[in-house]
Amino acid sequence: AKSDGRGLFRVFERGMDTKLQARRALELDLRAAIELQQFELHYQPLVDVVSGRVSGLEALIRWKHPERGMIGPDEFIPLAEETGLIVPLGAWVLHQACTDAVAWPGDVKIAVNVSPAQFKGPELVTAVLDALTLSGLHPARLELEITETALLSDASGTVAVLHELRAKGVRIAMDDFGTGYSSLGYLRSFPFDKIKIDRCFVREIETSADCKAIVRAVTSLGVSLGISTTAEGVETSAQLEHVRAEGCDQVQGYLFSRPVPARDVLVLLGHCIPS
Numbered sequence: 001a002k003s004d005g006r007g008l009f010r011v012f013e014r015g016m017d018t019k020l021q022a023r024r025a026l027e028l029d030l031r032a033a034i035e036l037q038q039f040e041l042h043y044q045p046l047v048d049v050v051s052g053r054v055s056g057l058e059a060l061i062r063w064k065h066p067e068r069g070m071i072g073p074d075e076f077i078p079l080a081e082e083t084g085l086i087v088p089l090g091a092w093v094l095h096q097a098c099t100d101a102v103a104w105p106g107d108v109k110i111a112v113n114v115s116p117a118q119f120k121g122p123e124l125v126t127a128v129l130d131a132l133t134l135s136g137l138h139p140a141r142l143e144l145e146i147t148e149t150a151l152l153s154d155a156s157g158t159v160a161v162l163h164e165l166r167a168k169g170v171r172i173a174m175d176d177f178g179t180g181y182s183s184l185g186y187l188r189s190f191p192f193d194k195i196k197i198d199r200c201f202v203r204e205i206e207t208s209a210d211c212k213a214i215v216r217a218v219t220s221l222g223v224s225l226g227i228s229t230t231a232e233g234v235e236t237s238a239q240l241e242h243v244r245a246e247g248c249d250q251v252q253g254y255l256f257s258r259p260v261p262a263r264d265v266l267v268l269l270g271h272c273i274p275s
């Protein structure tokens with residue numbers, strides 16, 4: 001071969017460069033997108049197992065990129081977290097979600113994802129309270145979904161912030177339950193209102209006795225601790241039957257609806273749109 005080690009190294013360096021440049025470009029794009037408000041919230045229903053009613057909707061962000069089209073959160077939330085852009089973006093999500101939810105029936109809740117990075121600064125409480133005040137949404141209709149990662153190290157006083165928000169009447173849900181470390185310990189560190197059982201357990205509930213046992217254990221834990229449980233990612237009626245049998249209070253997933261734009265929520269709730 002003609003290429004020596006040095007040549008290969010240059011190619012490698014150039015590869016890194018391209019990656020870094022792409023990341024920088026995405027960061028600049030993201031910064032501009034926040035200024036230009038190129039984002040949209042889609043909403044996915046949370047269905048009460050017993051009544052079959054939609055008791056709430058989860059806000060899921062999408063980036064309406066002028067050239068690349070609709071971009072999902074997994075492609076830009078991690079970068080937003082690393083760069084701190086999640087703080088202004090998260091404030092926008094809270095405000096937009098509360099503003100949209102005011103138009104829904106009063107017993108329908110709005111669930112908003114809050115990233116661990118949003119607990120790093122002092123802005124979260126202000127962002128939540130501003131969103132509630134400006135929209136006029138009753139605090140009890142707002143539910144914040146956080147993952148265990150937010151509680152990993154409490155150097156930033158996450159638990160204190162959660163208590164402060166809960167004292168205002170906001171509900172707190174633990175998201176993706178069962179995917180992190182020592183989930184059970186975290187249930188002791190804060191009085192959660194809801195546990196969302198990660199969809200990886202629901203996906204295999206028919207074929208894996210372990211997954212079924214885990215869902216059963218979490219729901220009975222919920223009953224003992226007075227915490228409601230939601231099964232994520234329910235795609236088939238067979239999965240619905242299983243999570244219902246195991247005692248989940250709520251279900252969410254493609255079986256009921258994919259996330260829909262705000263303008264379709266009232267139709268989804270069974271209300272006629274005035275013509």
Ligand code: C2E
Nearest residue numbers: 059060061072073074077093113114115233234235253254
């Ligand atoms: P998540 O909070 O666990 O949200 C559920 C994800 O599962 C959503 O993906 C949803 O579209 C998808 N999903 C719902 N039902 C089903 C199903 O039956 N089958 C399958 N296969 N998937 C289902 P999405 O919208 O791509 O969001 C991905 C993640 O991005 C979310 O996971 C959440 O962690 C994050 N995210 C979304 N919006 C926001 C936001 O506004 N702020 C923050 N910080 N994170 C967000």
Ligand code: CA
Nearest residue numbers: 058113145175
């Ligand atoms: Ca969530």
Ligand code: CA
Nearest residue numbers: 175176196232
């Ligand atoms: Ca989840």
Ligand code: CA
Nearest residue numbers: 147175176198
């Ligand atoms: Ca997730």
